[in-house]
Amino acid sequence: MASHDSSTYVEWMWQSNLNPFSPFEEEEWCSYSEEECEIIEEAYIRRKRCVYLKNYQIDFERQLQISIKNPTKRRPIRRIVHDKESWIKCEGKLGEGHFGKVYKGTYRESQEVAYKVTKTKLSQAAQSETNILKTLHHPSIVQYIDVIHTSQHTLLVMELIDGGRLLDYIWNTPKSFVYWCDSRNMMVDVAYAMSYLHEKKVVHADLKSDNILLRKNGTAVLSDFGLSKMIEDSKTHYSNSSRGAIRWLAPELCFDRPERSSFPSDVWAFGCVLLEIMTKEIPWMQHYEDNQELMDALADERNGVIFQEICRKQRAPEKFRRILCACCTWSKRNRPNFEKIIKDFRSISNSDLDLPNERHPACKSSRTLHSGRQDDVRGRCQTAPTTHTRTREERFAHEALYSSEEDEDNFSSETIRNHACTSKSKSETMASRRSALRNQLPNNTHNLYHSCDTDY
Numbered sequence: 382m383a384s385h386d387s388s389t390y391v392e393w394m395w396q397s398n399l400n401p402f403s404p405f406e407e408e409e410w411c412s413y414s415e416e417e418c419e420i421i422e423e424a425y426i427r428r429k430r431c432v433y434l435k436n437y438q439i440d441f442e443r444q445l446q447i448s449i450k451n452p453t454k455r456r457p458i459r460r461i462v463h464d465k466e467s468w469i470k471c472e473g474k475l476g477e478g479h480f481g482k483v484y485k486g487t488y489r490e491s492q493e494v495a496y497k498v499t500k501t502k503l504s505q506a507a508q509s510e511t512n513i514l515k516t517l518h519h520p521s522i523v524q525y526i527d528v529i530h531t532s533q534h535t536l537l538v539m540e541l542i543d544g545g546r547l548l549d550y551i552w553n554t555p556k557s558f559v560y561w562c563d564s565r566n567m568m569v570d571v572a573y574a575m576s577y578l579h580e581k582k583v584v585h586a587d588l589k590s591d592n593i594l595l596r597k598n599g600t601a602v603l604s605d606f607g608l609s610k611m612i613e614d615s616k617t618h619y620s621n622s623s624r625g626a627i628r629w630l631a632p633e634l635c636f637d638r639p640e641r642s643s644f645p646s647d648v649w650a651f652g653c654v655l656l657e658i659m660t661k662e663i664p665w666m667q668h669y670e671d672n673q674e675l676m677d678a679l680a681d682e683r684n685g686v687i688f689q690e691i692c693r694k695q696r697a698p699e700k701f702r703r704i705l706c707a708c709c710t711w712s713k714r715n716r717p718n719f720e721k722i723i724k725d726f727r728s729i730s731n732s733d734l735d736l737p738n739e740r741h742p743a744c745k746s747s748r749t750l751h752s753g754r755q756d757d758v759r760g761r762c763q764t765a766p767t768t769h770t771r772t773r774e775e776r777f778a779h780e781a782l783y784s785s786e787e788d789e790d791n792f793s794s795e796t797i798r799n800h801a802c803t804s805k806s807k808s809e810t811m812a813s814r815r816s817a818l819r820n821q822l823p824n825n826t827h828n829l830y831h832s833c834d835t836d837y
C-alpha cells in the first residue's frame with residue numbers, strides 16, 4: 382500500500398455499520414482493497430479535495446465515503462499508518478552470512494517466508510534497486526515478496542525454499558552416475574535463471590553454491606542476486622577475511638583497480654560453482670589456499686593457462702570440463718553467454734555422464750607462475766610432454782575455450798597457443814628478467830606445471 386516511507390504502509394478504511402449506534406454497538410470498519418488504498422493515498426498525498434473510485438467518491442475534507450448512485454449513503458473513512466515490520470513474525474534463525482542474518486517467519490499472518498536482515502541501511506539508490514527485485518518472476522529464482530527499509534537495516538522478505546542448499550548437496554552426496562545427472566539438471570536450472578537475470582539487466586554479483594537453494598523436488602533456485610552489488614553501492618566495506626565470495630571472483634575483479642561486477646564475471650562465478658561440484662571443495666583450494674595469493678594469481682593474465690590446466694585436469698565428465706574451461710577463461714571477452722551454456726548442458730546425455738572408463742587425473746600444479754603485483758616466478762618446468770600429448774591437449778583447449786557468437790570471429794587457436802607471458806613489464810629490469818625466463822622454457826604451455834597427481 383502506498384507510503385512515502387517504505388518502513389510503513391497505509392491502510393484506508395470505511396465504517397460499515399449504520400449510525401447512530403446503540404449504546405452497546407461497536408464500530409465496524411472494512412478495508413479498501415490494496416489497489417483502492419493506493420489510489421486514495423496518492424490523492425491524499427497530492428492534497429486533493431476528493432477522489433473517485435468505481436462506486437464511491439472519497440471526500441477528504443469531510444472524511445466521508447459517498448455513494449455515487451445515491452449520495453445520501455455516506456460512511457466515515459479513516460487513514461491508519463502501520464509499521465511494516467509488524468507484518469513479520471519471527472519463527473527462528475535459519476543462518477547467517479556476511480551480508481546479514483536469515484530468519485524463518487510468517488508474513489501477514491498467513492504466508493511462510495524467509496527474510497534476510499542486512500547489517501546496514503542501504504543507500505537511497507540501492508533501496509530503489511531492491512524494488513526491482515519484486516518484479517522478477519522465474520521458477521528458478523527465489524521470489525522477493527517485500528522489501529522493508531528501516532532507519533537501521535533492510536529486511537528482504539522472500540519465499541521459503543526448504544530443500545537445503547546446493548553446497549550441502551555437493552558435500553553430502555558421493556560422486557556417482559546419479560550425482561552427475563542431478564548436477565547437470567541443477568546447473569541447467571541455474572543457467573536458465575542467470576540468463577533470465579541478464580535479460581532483465583540484473584547482475585547477480587554473488588553467485589556461489591551457498592546462494593543456490595534447492596526445492597524438495599530437486600529444482601535449483603537462485604537467491605541473493607544483486608544484493609552484493611547493492612551493498613557495495615551503499616559503500617559498505619568488508620575486510621579481506623570476511624569477503625566470502627573471493628574464491629568466486631573473476632580475474633577482472635582482482636585487479637589493483639577492480640572492474641565492477643558484470644555479466645562475464647557472473648559466467649566465471651558459474652564456472653566456479655561447477656568446479657565446486659567436481660572437486661567437492663571451495664574453488665581453487667587445492668592449488669591456492671591463501672586468498673591473497675589466489676587474487677594475485679588471478680590478476681595476472683599470464684596465469685590464465687594455469688587456471689585452464691586446473692579446469693582441464695578435473696576428474697569429471699568431459700563435457701562438464703569443457704564448459705568449465707569456457708566459463709573460467711581469463712579474458713572476459715572469450716567467455717560464453719548463458720544461452721550458449723544452456724545449449725551445451727542440454728547436449729549432455731546420460732551416456733556422457735558415465736565415468737568408469739575415463740581416467741583423467743586431477744593436476745596439482747605449482748601455486749602460481751606469475752604474481753600480478755610482485756612479478757615473482759615460483760615454478761619451473763621439468764619434463765616436456767610428447768608430441769602426441771601436445772597435439773591432443775591443444776585440440777582439447779581449442780574445443781573448450783569457445784567464445785560467445787559475437788566474439789567467435791575474433792578468437793582463434795593462435796590466441797590459445799600464445800597465451801603465456803604477454804603482458805607488458807612495468808620496468809626494463811623486470812622485462813629483462815621475464816625475457817631470460819622465456820628463453821629457458823620450451824615452446825609449449827604444459828611445461829608450466831610441476832606435476833600431475835594420478836591418484837584419485
